[in-house]
Amino acid sequence: MTITVKKNLVSEAKYDLKCPNPMTAEYITIHNTANDASAANEISYMTGNTSSTSFHFAVDDKEVIQGLPLNRNAWHTGDGTNGTGNRKSIGVEICYSKSGGAKYKAAEKLAIKFVAQLLKERGWGIDRVRKHQDWNGKYCPHRILSEGRWNEVKAAIEAELKSLGGKTSSSKTNTTKKTTTSSSKKKTSYALPSGIYKVKSPMMKGASVTQIQKALAALYFYPDKGAKNNGIDGVYGPKTANAVKRFQLMHGLSADGIYGPKTKAKLEALL
Numbered sequence: 001m002t003i004t005v006k007k008n009l010v011s012e013a014k015y016d017l018k019c020p021n022p023m024t025a026e027y028i029t030i031h032n033t034a035n036d037a038s039a040a041n042e043i044s045y046m047t048g049n050t051s052s053t054s055f056h057f058a059v060d061d062k063e064v065i066q067g068l069p070l071n072r073n074a075w076h077t078g079d080g081t082n083g084t085g086n087r088k089s090i091g092v093e094i095c096y097s098k099s100g101g102a103k104y105k106a107a108e109k110l111a112i113k114f115v116a117q118l119l120k121e122r123g124w125g126i127d128r129v130r131k132h133q134d135w136n137g138k139y140c141p142h143r144i145l146s147e148g149r150w151n152e153v154k155a156a157i158e159a160e161l162k163s164l165g166g167k168t169s170s171s172k173t174n175t176t177k178k179t180t181t182s183s184s185k186k187k188t189s190y191a192l193p194s195g196i197y198k199v200k201s202p203m204m205k206g207a208s209v210t211q212i213q214k215a216l217a218a219l220y221f222y223p224d225k226g227a228k229n230n231g232i233d234g235v236y237g238p239k240t241a242n243a244v245k246r247f248q249l250m251h252g253l254s255a256d257g258i259y260g261p262k263t264k265a266k267l268e269a270l271l
Contacts, residue, residue, distance in 0.1 A: 055091030061106035085135030
């Protein structure tokens with residue numbers, strides 16, 4: 001049975017605050033709320049307050065409510081103005097997460113079905129599902145993580161997706177086309193350096209670091225809101241190390257913030 005989504009969309013007058021950028025989503029990001037409010041209350045509070053924090057859906061034990069259009073970005077993953085999570089993912093908040101209990105279990109169950117439905121509608125596989133932690137390291141979805149059930153939740157989403165007749169993984173054809181196009185771009189725009197780059201004193205800096213930063217920025221991992229050139233300064237400081245760490249977390253590498261051969265290879269494969 002298709003899950004009906006109720007809508008309480010943010011006013012267009014608040015787009016600049018809540019969802020300023022057009023978006024073609026590539027991922028779904030799962031969150032746990034930090035309180036015990038219903039979906040209706042979560043969405044009403046989000047759309048009505050003056051904070052930029054935003055998300056697309058809230059799911060409780062009874063219903064799914066949408067607060068933002070799916071063709072607009074949301075500020076929900078903490079990875080910056082141009083971060084992939086913020087700019088390329090649909091945010092789904094699971095309600096009643098603070099105290100847990102029966103209401104939370106029912107909300108999580110409905111969220112699993114709803115995320116599977118979103119995947120099916122888009123022809124995506126389970127590889128498109130992320131947790132908030134993947135984007136910026138925040139311990140979220142906190143209840144799922146604290147209970148050690150992230151893999152269990154993903155498996156449940158995948159099982160539901162299969163029952164809906166969805167794909168188990170996303171289109172390889174599209175991935176191949178994207179890689180081919182990007183590889184050509186890499187040869188003309190990105191000459192990634194070899195060697196080991198990390199935070200140390202004195203700071204490592206120069207044209208090689210600039211190339212690393214530009215490569216990360218091209219993949220939406222190097223944002224610095226309001227800074228000149230998006231903060232690309234040719235200095236391998238904490239900001240660059242954090243961007244590398246987010247990239248590593250996202251792509252199954254050791255998240256140490258150090259640019260080395262494995263990180264270089266993965267960047268080159270994606271550019």
